[in-house]
Amino acid sequence: xxxxxxxTAHRAKEEFVPLRPGKVGxxxxxxxxxxxxxxGNARPVVIFDVLARLLRHLxxxxxxxxxxxDVEDKIIAAAEANGESIEALTTRTxxxxxxxxxxxxxxxxxxxxxxxxxxxxxIAMIETLIRKGHAYTAEGxxxxxxNSMPDYGKLSGRNRDDMIAGARVEVxxxxxxxxxxxxxxPSTGNMPGWESPFGRGRPGWHIECSVMSEAALGETFDxxxxxRDLIFPHHENEVAQSCCAHDGAPFARYWVHNGFLTVEGxxxxxxxxxxxxxxxxxxxxxxxxxxxxxxSAQYRQPLDWTSEGVARSKKSLDRxxxxxxxxxxxxxxxxxxxxxxxxxxxxxxxxxxALSALYALAKKARRSIDPNEQAIxxxxxxxxxxxxxxxxxxxxxxxxxxxxxxxxEYVNIDVSDHLDxxxxxxxxxxxxxxxxxxxxxxxxxxxxxxxxxxADGIILEDGPGGTTxxxx
Ligand code: AMP
Ligand code: ZN
Numbered sequence: 203x204x205x206x207x208x209x210t211a212h213r214a215k216e217e218f219v220p221l222r223p224g225k226v227g228x229x230x231x232x233x234x235x236x237x238x239x240x241x242g243n244a245r246p247v248v249i250f251d252v253l254a255r256l257l258r259h260l261x262x263x264x265x266x267x268x269x270x271x272d273v274e275d276k277i278i279a280a281a282e283a284n285g286e287s288i289e290a291l292t293t294r295t296x297x298x299x300x301x302x303x304x305x306x307x308x309x310x311x312x313x314x315x316x317x318x319x320x321x322x323x324x325i326a327m328i329e330t331l332i333r334k335g336h337a338y339t340a341e342g343x344x345x346x347x348x349n350s351m352p353d354y355g356k357l358s359g360r361n362r363d364d365m366i367a368g369a370r371v372e373v374x375x376x377x378x379x380x381x382x383x384x385x386x387x388p389s390t391g392n393m394p395g396w397e398s399p400f401g402r403g404r405p406g407w408h409i410e411c412s413v414m415s416e417a418a419l420g421e422t423f424d425x426x427x428x429x430r431d432l433i434f435p436h437h438e439n440e441v442a443q444s445c446c447a448h449d450g451a452p453f454a455r456y457w458v459h460n461g462f463l464t465v466e467g468x469x470x471x472x473x474x475x476x477x478x479x480x481x482x483x484x485x486x487x488x489x490x491x492x493x494x495x496x497x498s499a500q501y502r503q504p505l506d507w508t509s510e511g512v513a514r515s516k517k518s519l520d521r522x523x524x525x526x527x528x529x530x531x532x533x534x535x536x537x538x539x540x541x542x543x544x545x546x547x548x549x550x551x552x553x554x555x556a557l558s559a560l561y562a563l564a565k566k567a568r569r570s571i572d573p574n575e576q577a578i579x580x581x582x583x584x585x586x587x588x589x590x591x592x593x594x595x596x597x598x599x600x601x602x603x604x605x606x607x608x609x610x611e612y613v614n615i616d617v618s619d620h621l622d623x624x625x626x627x628x629x630x631x632x633x634x635x636x637x638x639x640x641x642x643x644x645x646x647x648x649x650x651x652x653x654x655x656x657a658d659g660i661i662l663e664d665g666p667g668g669t670t671x672x673x674x
Contacts, residue, residue: 203545205260207425208502210433210457211357215550218456220424226262227423228254229415229454231432232314234271234407235295236280239302240477241492241507242429242463242470248493248591249460249501249551250427251308255589256547259539267418268311269411270296272318273394273404288394302480305489306496307591315414317405323413324405325398327447328385336446340376342388344400348381351442357457358434365434383439385409408439415454416444426454431469433459460501470507483512488600490592491516497553497590518557519592519600522564524609526583527597532573535581543586553590560586568612629660633669636662 205218220226230250233239250268257264272292281291300310317324328344331337336350348354355365365381373380384406389395395402415423421444428437437457444453462469465476483492486509495515499505540563546555563586567579587593605613632651639647652662659674 203548205256205548206550207456207458208550210430210459211454213359216456218424220262221422221455224261224263226257226264226425227419228257228264228266228425228427229411229419229423230266230268230311230426231411231428231436232268232270233295233299234274234276235292235299236274236277237295237472238479238481239299240470240472240479241483241496242477244303244306244308244480244492245463245496245501245505246427246429246460247303247308248306248496250458251591252497252547252551252553252589253425253427253458254309254311255591256544256551259544259589260548265313265419266311267313267315267415269414270299270314270316271407271410272296272316273410274317274407278393298481302484305484306480306493307489307594309591313418315418317410317414320410320413320417321396321405323417324409325386325396327409327413327416327443328405329399330447331385331443334446334449336442337385338378339400340378342401342403343376343384344386345377345382346385346439346442346446347378348383348442349379351446353445354381354442355438357441358438360434360438383408383435385443408436409443411436412440412443412447412453415440416448421448421451421453423454425456425458427458427460430459430461433457461499461504463496464504464506467504467506478507487512487516488519488595490595491519493591494519494557497557500554501551517606518561520606520609522560522583522587522593523595523597523600524605524613525564525568526580526593527601527605528613529567529576529580530597532576532580534584535578536585537581537588538585539589540582540586543589547589556586556590560590560592629655629671633662633671637669 206215207218208215228250230246233243250266254264254266277288277292281288284291328337331346332339332344335347337344337346355361362381386398386400386403386405386409388401388403393404395404415426426437441453445451464470468474468476470477480492491512492515495507495511496505498511498515540559542559543556546552546559549555560583563579563583567576567583570576570579584593632655636648636651639645639651655662655671656674660671661674663670663672
């Protein structure tokens with residue numbers, strides 16, 4: 203199996219072949235930092251974290267870029283509503299985002315550009331677009347001229363009428379065409395703004411990602427990700443800007459989009475008010491349980507978020523952690539995911555299949571009484587957990603000394619079963635050693651073994667069929 207990803211650009215699952223052998227560049231649209239992240243916002247973060255872990259496991263030298271949008275009209279509005287400076291708001295919410303995503307075991311990206319650090323690059327790309335006849339100025343704005351690009355709409359597969367109706371594209375009198383979109387807008391009063399050849403203003407959202415992705419990964423790169431709501435207009439517009447600024451050079455080669463996290467069938471969103479922040483959910487469940495619940499559906503499918511789902515995920519983790527707890531004193535074999543888990547992930551990140559392979563592994567480990575097999579299974583269990591960003595906690599810490607009843611029973615009974623097996627094996631070994639000692643007339647050693655066992659409450663009985671033992 204090789205990695206296959208569903209590419210929105212071609213509406214098909216395709217084999218992943220990077221632009222340059224061994225290297226992968228991946229850009230994922232990051233948060234607009236004006237408020238706490240809800241669990242829907244965390245879906246792309248967790249999904250692309252699994253993809254990043256998989257790519258690294260497959261040996262690719264990955265550069266993972268996820269931006270911070272720290273200039274946007276929602277930020278201006280929220281700062282004003284909170285009576286907070288823009289800087290204080292974006293610093294506070296960026297930190298909260300980092301903390302919340304870390305609690306979900308999402309590793310930080312390699313590069314995390316902030317839009318406000320790339321304003322010069324945005325102005326330069328806008329100037330290029332004007333010079334090449336793809337953009338025009340009007341009433342302090344700079345607009346992208348969609349009619350200058352014959353392929354506009356190709357990524358999202360929309361025709362012009364759909365675009366205007368479906369995306370509520372702002373119809374403004376200064377636009378040549380209602381589908382034209384803003385590259386630069388004027389800033390008045392104390393709105394954040396930068397001096398530019400087009401007047402004091404600020405960038406539109408789409409130009410930010412075109413510029414930050416180029417700065418980190420170049421004009422053409424491998425994977426671009428985000429939630430499916432970004433396909434139009436955000437990603438369509440990124441393609442338009444980047445391809446036109448770069449004389450038609452391809453932009454992202456594989457477009458990967460996650461489906462929605464829903465609540466009773468509706469997309470979780472701030473505007474519908476049906477959201478739960480990651481922070482709230484973390485107060486009731488460990489981050490790994492939220493993460494496992496997130497991975498319980500394949501990323502392109504909708505995932506309905508329920509507290510029952512979270513509780514189920516917590517139970518599944520209790521089970522695996524109690525398995526690991528019972529194996530606490532067993533040394534671990536090589537920590538490596540199984541081929542089954544890797545193959546499931548290589549098939550367009552089939553996390554439900556990878557999880558069922560993980561559960562099967564835990565079941566096998568619970569039943570095993572062979573110490574060598576236990577060690578191998580322990581390594582496979584931990585390794586398979588890690589590629590999914592799970593099982594990263596010490597089992598004792600996971601339970602905080604409070605093992606749920608159903609698991610406590612297993613841990614105690616099975617641990618003593620395991621101990622019994624080990625004791626039986628040791629007694630058998632000593633009986634054989636004693637027989638050999640007798641054969642070699644080493645009666646001192648034979649007696650020593652019998653006496654030591656007696657001291658441990660084990661009585662040996664020699665009979666015509668050989669030696670048996672009983673507890674004293
Ligand atoms: P936003 O801050 O709204 O731009 O969203 C940040 C990221 O979260 C984007 O990639 C969105 O596509 C994604 N996103 C927002 N809401 C949801 C949701 N309910 N389910 C899945 N992804 C979402
Ligand atoms: Zn973006």
